[in-house]
Amino acid sequence: MKKFVFIIISLIFILGISILILSKSTKLNYIKTYNFKDLPTVCGDIKLGGFSDLFYKDGYFYAITDRGPNSREFVKNDVAYRVFNCVNYHPYIVKFKLENDEAKIIEVKQIPELSGMPVGVGRDSTPLNKQEKQLPYDINGADTESFIIDKNGNYWIGEEYYPSIIKLDSNLKFLARFAPINSPVKNPKVTYNLPEEFNKVRTNLGFESMFYDGDKYIYVFTQSGLKGEETVISVIKFNIDTQKCEKVLKYNFLDKSIMSAATFTTDGHEIYSAERINGKHYLNKLVIQGNKFEKSAIIKDLQGFENIHENIKIEGLANVGKKVYIINDNDFGIDETNNKGCFVMEFKRSNALKNLLKIK
Numbered sequence: 388m389k390k391f392v393f394i395i396i397s398l399i400f401i402l403g404i405s406i407l408i409l410s411k412s413t414k415l416n417y418i419k420t421y422n423f424k425d426l427p428t429v430c431g432d433i434k435l436g437g438f439s440d441l442f443y444k445d446g447y448f449y450a451i452t453d454r455g456p457n458s459r460e461f462v463k464n465d466v467a468y469r470v471f472n473c474v475n476y477h478p479y480i481v482k483f484k485l486e487n488d489e490a491k492i493i494e495v496k497q498i499p500e501l502s503g504m505p506v507g508v509g510r511d512s513t514p515l516n517k518q519e520k521q522l523p524y525d526i527n528g529a530d531t532e533s534f535i536i537d538k539n540g541n542y543w544i545g546e547e548y549y550p551s552i553i554k555l556d557s558n559l560k561f562l563a564r565f566a567p568i569n570s571p572v573k574n575p576k577v578t579y580n581l582p583e584e585f586n587k588v589r590t591n592l593g594f595e596s597m598f599y600d601g602d603k604y605i606y607v608f609t610q611s612g613l614k615g616e617e618t619v620i621s622v623i624k625f626n627i628d629t630q631k632c633e634k635v636l637k638y639n640f641l642d643k644s645i646m647s648a649a650t651f652t653t654d655g656h657e658i659y660s661a662e663r664i665n666g667k668h669y670l671n672k673l674v675i676q677g678n679k680f681e682k683s684a685i686i687k688d689l690q691g692f693e694n695i696h697e698n699i700k701i702e703g704l705a706n707v708g709k710k711v712y713i714i715n716d717n718d719f720g721i722d723e724t725n726n727k728g729c730f731v732m733e734f735k736r737s738n739a740l741k742n743l744l745k746i747k
Contacts, residue, residue, distance in 0.1 A: 421490040423483070423729040429719075430456065430473035435495070436719040436729050438481070440533045440596075440648065441703030441712060447493065448712070448731070450703060451544065452479045454503030454530040456719040460512060467590075469512035472721060474522060476503040478531040480542070480559060490731050500561040504528035506548045507572040511591050526574040529553060530591070532702070533607070533648075535599035537627055543597070545607045550585060550593025551577065552607060552625060563630065581623065581632050587613040594623075598651040598658060603628045608638070608646045608660075620646055622680060638673075638680035648704035648713070649673075661701045661713065668701050670711070699732075710735055 426435045438450040455476030460469050478501055482494040504525035505511035511530070514522040531553075533545035540557035549566040556562055564577045567585040585593075588609055595610030607623040620638040625631070640646075641664055648661035658673040658680075672684040703714035713732050720728070 419488075419733045421485045421488060421731045421733070423490045423492070425492060426729065427495060429476065433473065433719055433721075435479060435481070436717045438714050438729055439531065439702045439716050441650075441705045441714040441731070442535055443705045443707050443712070444536050446484065448483050448485065448490075448705065449534075449536065450481045450483070450714055451531050451534045452481070453532060453716070454478065454528070456721050457503075458721045467512040468515050468519075470515050470517060470519065471503065471522060472517060472719075473503070474516055477501060478503065478529065480534075485731065485733070490729075496559055498531075498555065498559050498561075500527060501529040501531065501553070502527060503530070505530075506574075509590075510548045510572060526572060527576070530593070532593075532595045532610070533597040535597060535605060537599065537605075538602065541627075543599075543605055543627065545594030545597045547588075547591055547593030547595065547610065548572075549577070550588050550609070552581070552594065552605075552623075554627075554630075565625075565630065578630075580630075582635055584613060584635070585609070585621065585623075587615065589614055596646050596649040596660070598649040600651060604633075606636075606649070608649055610646055611644065612640060617643075620680075634678065636675065636678050636680055647700075647702050650704045650706050652706040657706075659704060659706065659711070661704045663701070668699070670704075670713075 428434055433456050437452045437455065439453040440451050442449045456472040458470050458472055477497040477499055480496050481492060483490050483492045502525045504522060505514055506526050506528045507524050516522055528548060530547040531544050532547055535543050537543060542555040542559065544553040546553060549570055549572060551564050551566040554563040565581055566577050566579050567581045568579050568583040570579055570586060589611060592610040594607050596608040597605050599605050603626055605625050605627060607625060609621050612619050613621055618640050620640050622636040622638060623632050624634040624636060626633050645663040646660060647663050650659050660671045660673055662669045662671060669685060671682050673680050674683045700716045701713045702716040705712045710733055715730050717729050
């Protein structure tokens with residue numbers, strides 16, 4: 388009898404341990420946050436921030452800032468205005484590595500030939516300075532939102548104003564810029580060879596995300612649907628060798644959704660996207676089916692998981708080995724709803740794929 392009781396107790400103990408291990412294995416239980424320290428300031432006392440994409444290459448991470456600190460938006464007499472806190476701002480590329488709990492900055496460079504100002508009437512809200520006096524437009528302005536570094540060390544940037552794709556060399560010197568045919572903004576430095584349909588981007592919802600296949604193609608996503616296609620994201624398949632669009636792919640989306648980041652894993656040839664729906668962040672796995680992108684799997688609302696910061700704004704995504712990295716865009720700390728600062732979050736891709744993804 389004692390032997391039987393001992394066996395039963397042992398089985399219960401083993402079962403309990405198994406359940407405990409299983410329950411832990413099905414959670415996103417490895418999350419690490421790396422905070423940026425010693426960030427330089429811009430425009431006097433504003434700390435560098437606004438990181439809008441993330442890329443990994445040869446042991447280092449790279450982040451790009453957007454058009455710079457801007458605060459109030461308002462409408463007066465049916466005209467939309469936006470206040471720019473930093474008038475003479477140029478976007479930055481920041482190179483860093485992750486050590487212990489810190490995102491340690493290695494190098495900070497500006498892109499001198501681009502400003503953050505809107506390129507022309509109708510491509511964004513009318514720009515104002517802090518005294519609410521109108522600022523001039525700049526045909527060399529760019530709302531830089533996404534980028535990759537290609538096999539030759541060149542930078543390719545997606546921006547929202549025209550919208551356009553910009554090519555820089557390894558020293559961030561301007562090489563080329565590509566925008567839609569018949570764009571309402573004319574600039575002798577721009578090659579107008581992208582499909583004309585991209586003139587129908589909704590204001591400030593141009594080229595938000597991109598990923599690189601590691602060879603000759605970049606895929607560039609609009610942030611939201613074009614006018615008349617509110618539930619369909621349009622994606623340019625761009626050949627960086629010929630410098631031409633080869634195809635436009637479509638991605639069925641939910642209305643009022645936002646595509647915020649995309650990345651490609653060269654080890655497993657897998658595509659991931661970060662998306663925002665009603666303020667909640669989702670990480671998806673995508674596949675290309677003919678002329679369409681489709682979701683093959685999804686991790687539901689990232690903010691629903693343990694240790695995920697509240698009010699984060701995911702705008703950059705990178706995969707390194709079996710880990711996924713996301714970067715927070717803190718809007719330079721101007722928007723008080725996003726005061727968590729600049730940081731990178733890391734979690735294991737194997738956990739995400741094996742245990743959390745809901746396969747269709």
